[in-house]
Amino acid sequence: MKNNKYINVIVNHFVPSVKIKYLTLINIFSYSTSMSRVDLQYTGPHGVQTMHELIQGYVIKQYIRKQPLLETCCSKTNDSLKLMQQMVPMYYLYDYGTIEFDSVKYDHLIYSVMVPFIETTGNGFISVSIGFLLPEKGEINYEKIYDMINLFMWNFVQKHISTQGKGDNSQVTLLTGLQSFVQCLEEYIVTIDIDYRKRLENLKTFEKEKKNRLKRKPSEHLSLLLSQEALNLSCSNLNLSGESDLTFSMDEDQFPNQRITQTPGKILLRRKLSRLSEQPLIEIDTTSQTDLDESNRIQLEGQFSFVKECSNEIIENILYGYLMSFTTIVIPADGRNLNGIRRLLSPFNTISIYKPKTVFGHSIVSVLNPLIDVSFMMEIPNSLETLMGFPYCVIDLTNGEVYLSEEVNTYDYFLQRSSMLLSIFNSNMERSMIVSPSGMEIIDGTNLFTDWRKVLISNLERGEYKIFDAVLLKMVEWLRMKSRILFSFMSLGYFQEMDMMFMVQLKIMLNCKDLEDLMTIVAIVRSGEPSLADTLLQAISRAITTRKEKIGQSFI
Incomplete structure (x- = not known):
């Protein structure tokens, strides 16, 4: 040369x-x-x-x-x-x-x-x-x-x-x-x-409404509160105590020091409401509220139209793939699915304080941007195994399948990807080096989200959009609690080696049914303890592979 x-x-x-x-x-x-x-x-x-x-x-x-x-x-x-x-x-x-x-x-x-x-x-x-x-x-x-x-x-x-x-x-x-x-x-x-600008606008709107509420006279403010309570009681199918079973349990979790029971105060409130119904201080337009609820139900049904076309397990598969990966690619079946996926995944932004907020694409694109966390595309792009720097997930809503990269821990994924890049380099240099390309595996359900999925689907079918969103928030809090327990345990460093006995102890401690459930909890703490979490993910992946091989041999 x-x-x-x-x-x-x-x-x-x-x-x-x-x-x-x-x-x-x-x-x-x-x-x-x-x-x-x-x-x-x-x-x-x-x-x-x-x-x-x-x-x-x-x-x-x-x-x-x-x-x-x-x-x-x-x-x-x-x-x-x-x-x-x-x-x-x-x-x-x-x-x-x-x-x-x-x-x-x-x-x-x-x-x-x-x-x-x-x-x-x-x-x-x-x-x-x-x-x-x-x-x-x-x-x-x-x-x-x-x-x-x-x-x-x-x-x-x-x-x-x-x-x-x-x-x-x-x-x-x-x-x-x-x-x-x-x-x-x-x-x-x-x-x-x-x-960011949308959040600023929402904050300005909230501050403006807050100032307007403070400017009202005390009697007018009380009238608004009582009128709103009357509206809530009249426009909902609640039980006699004014609380549904689900919202009752949520209120207990949100306010643990308060006991929510049927008290004379509620009876007094009803008497005030009855007097308000005789001489209303502010006219309530129940028709517009009903129309708004119906519009929101129709919107929710359109956002999750893919659930009717696919199996009910699509919800839990989407959540599992999203939590296990760093980048998610969505192939929507309908343009309305963009808001549905955003609605489903946005609450998980708060699941870990160490993880940056998820950046969602705003439209369907033809060229993949690896920097955006959740992208919407018309078809699955080529060469994902070399283009993506971290484990990824593909959600194909057109056929109801969710795919996850073969390697979910960054150690093995980096090794596989570097081998692919070296293989391309050697082929350009006309050298022989054969490396099997890393592919994707279809996610076949997970037990961790089964109960939550049933509640979500039930409210989705009834059009209960408020309860649907509330259940998602409760689900995030439930996962956050498990991840905090695991994070604290890992930070103490009480374990010597990650053998099968150690994994069984983690399953019992976190109340997981199988190793796949345990992997999901470990993936959540990956942003806070990357090295330790990836080592544990690697050990769990190998244990799952060994289990599958033993099951396969038993049928031979």
């Missing part, structure tokens, strides 16, 4: 293929002892040109500081392990204060990843720095951004190696991968910003 083995990519004017609003900076440069050189810059509408030199200086300083520390940490390891540790891309996050526009404050952040030169013997790296605006105190999944940057840089470097620097194929690969990444990141932040 001659001088063409060196990378030489210089792009003075990078032009994104989409309209940019939130990206402030793109800076890709090389720092190497070899002759390789990469230099690409872009300044967004809210960025400053001088930021490029500043961020390059920070990145180089961090790299120089890192080398002695890495040498010290790896001094007692063998050469191969030392090389592996040195080749792991580092990343840094810089905060440059806030920027305000459109009456909203945004944090100005710059995320830098240092990818090593894997094709040269000299030391060095390629720095990829992305500046963007994020709604103040907003949440973003940096792990997915990190993976996507590493993926398109890997494609760039391996393309250069496979073509031996001939032509400009490697530069085209870099620009194509960068364009795709920029489009995904911009769409990702746009989606986050839309949800």
Whole structure:
């Protein structure tokens, strides 16, 4: 190989293929002892040109500081392990204060990843720095951004190696991968910003209504409360005590220190209500309330139209696949299903304080965005096993099937995915390396959500949209309680090895019927204890495989 083995990519004017609003900076440069050189810059509408030199200086300083520390940490390891540790891309996050526009404050952040030169013997790296605006105190999944940057840089470097620097194929690969990444990141932040602005509007509306309530006279405020209570009693099919069995138990859980019984106070309230019915202080339009309830019932039926076409187990399969994966792809049977899936999964945003909020796509798209947590597409995209950086789930509502990636713990998934990427690289280099592609498995129900599913389906069939939403919230609280017990137990570190006896103890402690139920609880705490949870998921997966093999042998 001659001088063409060196990378030489210089792009003075990078032009994104989409309209940019939130990206402030793109800076890709090389720092190497070899002759390789990469230099690409872009300044967004809210960025400053001088930021490029500043961020390059920070990145180089961090790299120089890192080398002695890495040498010290790896001094007692063998050469191969030392090389592996040195080749792991580092990343840094810089905060440059806030920027305000459109009456909203945004944090100005710059995320830098240092990818090593894997094709040269000299030391060095390629720095990829992305500046963007994020709604103040907003949440973003940096792990997915990190993976996507590493993926398109890997494609760039391996393309250069496979073509031996001939032509400009490697530069085209870099620009194509960068364009795709920029489009995904911009769409990702746009989606986050839309949800953030909706929450601000809801908060303003709530504060406005709160002020209006405080301005009312005490007598008028009491009249409104009594009139609303009369409306609740007259427009519902409650029992004599004014509480249904389900809502009665929920109120007891919500207010444990209060005893909800039939008291003289309620009798007095009814007398007041009877007097109100004789001389109403405020006229109540029961017709409009009934029409609103009927409209909400019709809307609920349309959102979950897929339940009638599929089996009732589709609800629990969706919940299981969503909790076990990092990214969910939904193939809707009806446009109304988008709001149904959002309604079903949104309550689980609060299931773990360590997990970022789920970002839902707002429309059906033709190109998958790996950064968005729940995407809606017309068909299952190709090459999911290499495109997705973490375990994923596919919900196909057109045929009622829910698929989950073969590996659900990140350890085994990373190994499988890296083998696939190396297989592609070797095929480009005309080397023989056969790796079986990782596929997906159909989810065949889970016992953990069976009872909850029956209650949800029952209320869905009756059109009880309020109780449907309330049951989902109770379900989340129930799962959160189990996950907290497991998280506390794992944090104490009382166990020595994760054998079958240990798993049986966990099943008893968490009241799980089988290992699949236990896997769901472990997956919930994965964001708080990633290393320990993935090790446990790996052990449970192997135990399930062993159990299936024994069952299969018994039929032979």
